[in-house]
Amino acid sequence: MVLLFYLILNGIILLFFIKKKKNLHILEIIAYWMVGSYIGENFSALCYMNFKTLHIPEILTHELSHFLSRNTIYPLVMVLFVDYYLTSSTWFKKSILTVVFVAILTSIEWVNHFLGVLIHVNWQFWWSPAIWFGGLASLLGFMKIFRILLFRGGEYK
Amino acid sequence: MNVTYDWNEWFFLISSTAALLAFWPIRRYFPPVMVLLIWIYNLSLVSSIDYFLIATPFKLYYFGDNPTYELSGALFHFFMYPCASLVFLYIYDKFELYGKKTAWYILFWTVFAVFYEWICVINKALVYTGWKILYSIPVYPASAILLLLFFHFVKKKLKALSYHWTVQ
Numbered sequence: 175m176v177l178l179f180y181l182i183l184n185g186i187i188l189l190f191f192i193k194k195k196k197n198l199h200i201l202e203i204i205a206y207w208m209v210g211s212y213i214g215e216n217f218s219a220l221c222y223m224n225f226k227t228l229h230i231p232e233i234l235t236h237e238l239s240h241f242l243s244r245n246t247i248y249p250l251v252m253v254l255f256v257d258y259y260l261t262s263s264t265w266f267k268k269s270i271l272t273v274v275f276v277a278i279l280t281s282i283e284w285v286n287h288f289l290g291v292l293i294h295v296n297w298q299f300w301w302s303p304a305i306w307f308g309g310l311a312s313l314l315g316f317m318k319i320f321r322i323l324l325f326r327g328g329e330y331k
Numbered sequence: 332m333n334v335t336y337d338w339n340e341w342f343f344l345i346s347s348t349a350a351l352l353a354f355w356p357i358r359r360y361f362p363p364v365m366v367l368l369i370w371i372y373n374l375s376l377v378s379s380i381d382y383f384l385i386a387t388p389f390k391l392y393y394f395g396d397n398p399t400y401e402l403s404g405a406l407f408h409f410f411m412y413p414c415a416s417l418v419f420l421y422i423y424d425k426f427e428l429y430g431k432k433t434a435w436y437i438l439f440w441t442v443f444a445v446f447y448e449w450i451c452v453i454n455k456a457l458v459y460t461g462w463k464i465l466y467s468i469p470v471y472p473a474s475a476i477l478l479l480l481f482f483h484f485v486k487k488k489l490k491a492l493s494y495h496w497t498v499q
Contacts, residue, residue, distance in 0.1 A: 199492075201368065201488050205367070208375035208376075211379060212378060215375070215382055219378075223399045224400050320367065323362075323367060325492070
């Protein structure tokens with residue numbers, strides 16, 4: 175049942191992303207997706223394996239649900255953030271957008287908790303938005319560098 | 332976490348440095364954006380697969396002293412795999428190992444990778460808790476094919492962005 179919920183959620187976000195008119199180059203989408211996935215992966219792995227502040231139950235459907243979360247849902251939301259960020263014209267709009275996406279990512283993380291997929295142990299709630307804010311800021315930093323490299327052209331030497 | 336700085340940490344450090352040194356002379360062969368894409372492709376793919384197999388419910392192997400996410404393991408992800416992949420692609424592209432040559436080339440790397448994995452196991456850098464080296468044999472050629480597909484896809488897209496592709 176939990177896995178079915180994640181499959182549906184995954185499908186909805188994926189469908190929305192495919193249908194949405196995007197402002198990103200295909201290589202940008204791939205790059206930001208992979209960086210987003212790496213951020214989600216490291217957050218989960220460090221907290222689960224080292225700090226023990228996150229717990230993943232030893233149930234295959236839950237583990238697969240978490241796998242979907244960190245490889246599709248989190249990165250897709252992060253790519254969507256970058257896509258909207260690039261079209262936001264003012265710093266005010268960019269700030270509001272960041273707050274909204276931090277809230278979305280935090281909500282997904284806590285939906286994981288309430289469904290028993292990724293359980294928080296001795297967790298201060300403010301850590302969640304702080305982590306996702308850090309994640310989005312890192313992705314924006316990466317985007318700046320990546321766009322410079324991607325659109326400057328070049329050749330093999 | 333119970334990490335001691337012993338031989339397996341040295342092994343990670345030496346391996347990662349060796350991979351970086353192998354990549355260094357060829358670092359300018361590909362455009363920086365290609366290097367970056369191949370780098371993060373490897374980083375995200377390997378860390379994703381490793382975490383899936385190391386964490387619950389599979390717990391098939393772990394890196395280093397115990398099943399935690401060690402800095403030495405992260406170093407491995409960050410330098411070893413991307414550098415090895417870039418060296419793999421450099422030889423493939425530079426010497427135009429296409430067609431039948433690709434199959435032989437992948438076979439050579441598979442043998443090398445399985446041998447290196449065995450070296451990791453005997454040096455206690457990689458500890459199996461359910462995995463067998465036999466399972467790795469189909470993984471390496473599959474990874475190599477995926478890497479080549481990704482490489483060609485990126486190359487095609489970069490060409491469309493007016494990147495000039497000339498081989499010396």
